[in-house]
Amino acid sequence: MSFTTDTVKRTASLARLALPEADLAHVAQQLEGILVLIEKLSAVPTEGVEIMAHPLELQQPLREDRADGRDLAGRDIYLKNAPVSADGLFLVPKVIE
Amino acid sequence: MELHDHGLADLRRLLQKKEISAVELTTHFLQRIRSVDPQLRSFITLNGENALVQAHRADRQRADGSTQALLGLPIAHKDIFSTRGLRTTCGSRMLENYIPPFDATVVERLEQAGTVLLGKLNMDEFAMGSSNETSHYGAVRNPWDTRMVPGGSSGGSAAAVAARLVPAATGTDTGGSIRQPAAFCGITGLKPTYGRVSRYGMIAFASSLDQAGPMARSAEDCALLMDAMAGHDPRDSTSHPQAAGQFSAALDRPVRGLRIGVAEEFFADGLDSQIAEQVRAAIAQLESLGARIVPVHLPHNAVAVSAYYVLAPAEASSNLARFDGVRYGHRSQHADNLQELYQQSRFEGFGAEVRRRILIGSYVLSAGYYDAYYLKAQKVRSLIREDFRRAFAEVDLIVGPTTPTPAFALDAKTEDPVSMYLADIYTIAVNLAGIPALNLPCGFTREGLPIGMQLMGNYFADELLLAVGHAYQQATSWHLQRPDLAEVQG
């Protein structure tokens, strides 16, 4: 079994998800099931096959370098969705560097 | 026949002839939603007051001679599309109180075409699910049998259209999320060619797979919506420069002479026998309309689900990193420091299925696994596209079942994620390739549940799919069947 509870913990920490200790085994078992599904890929011969990152075989369009005006009324609408803000700033618990 | 039994195109004619007004229409549908939806839960947020304002405006504009294509027609959006000033939850607790300050391009374009927005439709959380049971706002019920799921993730859209709560709706499709619920609910739904409908303002699940499309009662109605929805959008780098099309105008293209491919891979073990029977009957119908049936092979379809469950979660794990409780969205009250703020907010804000996919996605991208999973899946994706390329060199369309089973019971698969994932076994390859596909109702099981068939086309064959769908629907009446639903006093 490749998905141990340790793997779940490590991955959850990478993804910033708090998982209750009691759920770890159950989650590990479900993820293991998904991994078995995924593992079927290894049986497919892909030597010399190009990767496909995107369905469109197009190139990145470019935007003209023009700045649009911004105003405080607009900013305050954005800040309204913030759970905690003050003085025009989004607030988080103090980060110790 | 009651007002809500008309499809979009019919209602459009009634409005144009001024036999009804937009206000009457809007009032009627709002009333129907209030009386029928409590048993279905297809809406998350109603836009009642504002819808009437829009309807009044539409009537005024018509009096002033406006000829906007969809003027006064009520629709509803899957709650994945950002609507300025109107709560957009994406089916998640994370966005329970999120009010977008801007409109998605799809919302903007449909509003410019004159539509009236009735509300926001329920969905699987962040579009991750095939049954609508992962929604934070409650599972949606299938209007044909409320013990059954409507499919997902656009389950609210499919149920609302099938239940005649709204003549048409938008959906999004990352691995089958338009087609599978359309099949389960007996409606018509198009997943367009990747790049034809802008993704701007549509909350991302897996960016290289997501595509918005119409869900309505007929191919003709879907074409009407596509006329407005499709088009190049400079705000979306993945929007195709030639995205626009004339879908309604192309509906009359004859089926005669078309080569229609049938892939035996889609009729293998695991396919419900009643579905197999009805889909084969539909293929015979297409043949009788003048199409030539040609066998094709899609050998890599069997591993499409595996590739999908690497690529979609990988992209999702990154797309959903922005939900951190800082600028918007759920923020835990149980955090003393930054790391706890992240971990608790995301744990509390996301449901179990979303967390599962974030974990899988983070895992397959992490150091040491990237090549074995992510790169491998990208290569398999290439092979899947090659399968279609080869097939479309021989045929104009490919036909098969949309789902392996009809709608299943609520809670039947919630404990076994993999069995749920396999509900999308016929729809996923289309997203990986980026080609268009259409679900058409083509029969019912003996238990009275709808059966859907899937038409797949080459890149930019969206118009062709809708034309064939239209021809099929001219010759059949499966799409006209409606579920019996009691109106309760809302």
Place this chain on the structure above:
Amino acid sequence: MSWEVVIGLEVHVQLNTQSKIFCSCPTRYGAEPNLHTCPVCLALPGALPVLNAAAVDKAIAFGLAVGAEINRRSIFARKNYFYPDLPKGYQISQYEIPIVGRGQLLLTLADGTEKVVGITRAHLEEDAGKSLHEAFSAETGIDLNRAGTPLLEIVSEPDMRSPSEAVAYLKKLHALVRYLDISDGNMQEGSFRCDANVSLRRAGEPFGTRAEIKNLNSFRFLEKAIEYEMERQQDILESGGKVVQETRLFDANKGETRSMRSKEEANDYRYFPDPDLLPLVLEESHIETVRASLPELPDAKKQRFMEAYGLPAYDAGVLTSSRALADYYEVVAEGLDAKLAANWLMGDLLGALNRSGAEIESCPVPAGQMRKLLQRIQDETISGKIAKEVFDVLFEQGADVDDIIERKGLRQITDPAAIARLIDEVLAKNPGQVADYRAGKDKLFGFFVGQAMKASQGKANPEQLNRILRERLDQPS
């Protein structure tokens, strides 16, 4: 055997575009917090990036200027990590295939020798916002005005072998980005930031383990940090220890580096191609258009200064060290004595700027005035000595050269009769010295020059003064 230091630099250059790299928010520094934000740079759900054409052109310009290959197809990737000033939870950067490939930079070291430093690559990416830790007692404030500002990250080969070489490289790079007008290079505002990879080895041996030092926002800090790091690593190695590969932060107040290991823990950036952006494909014609618009580059300009103005290599090097100084010089020197102009700029002007902490861009003396000052020396309106007095006024108070000369009555006395009168007075006052001089004490000539100049308040034309004085003294009385 002594230790050899091996240094490679990673420089983050903010590109001076009008708008951000993936949205149309302004990039201007110093706005109200979060004013320059929009759904894209706030990472609101559903917002999508579209690439700024000017950022691409500026990256190409840099690549061409360092003789690098421009990759005709480059890919944007996501670097995934959580930090409050990184709104999307990932930074859009270029990973496997950057826009600029291998190039090189030619340095002239203090002793006049030249050295080539390899440039590994340069890639486009977006800047993060700012975390303000001081504004609140229990919270950190997040300002996303800077989030999405275009950056060009320039990575050098580990080719530098001393702190001074590293500084020379950084200065050359700094001059280059300003020449190209792709960045304002403002180090205080963070437009030009440097990280240094430093390791030690015995000469000829393979590279040692390196430490990455962050937060080096001045040339002096770079030098100090490397010096500190060399001592630290030497102590470790000579006491039999091993240098740990880690990220270290330079503390400018203490002049030392300290470990940031806690932050490094479990970093796994999970890079993958950004599905919201397509491959950046550059046509040859596009690259050639940028090439045609490149300004004269520092090395070419230096060569031209040597040939066109007949300047020594050293002078030409100093004057072309920044595009602004070179432009200034060309205005001043046009049609005048080129060496005189070079001496004035390198000595008086740069000295004054240095003392006042100003840059040539903000020089209080416009080039036109500087030129006029030198013209007044050449047309003998004032002497070189008086010119220094005028320059001081010019630098401190501004105004026009001619006005200063008039107002202060500094115009040179060139009327032979007036000079003769001054001399006669001096001679009359010092009969003893006159007698001594005429008796053969030649050294006293200087004394008379000084006295006469003093009497003229420094304004007498020195050549005329000398000539008339000699005539008078040699005249048999």
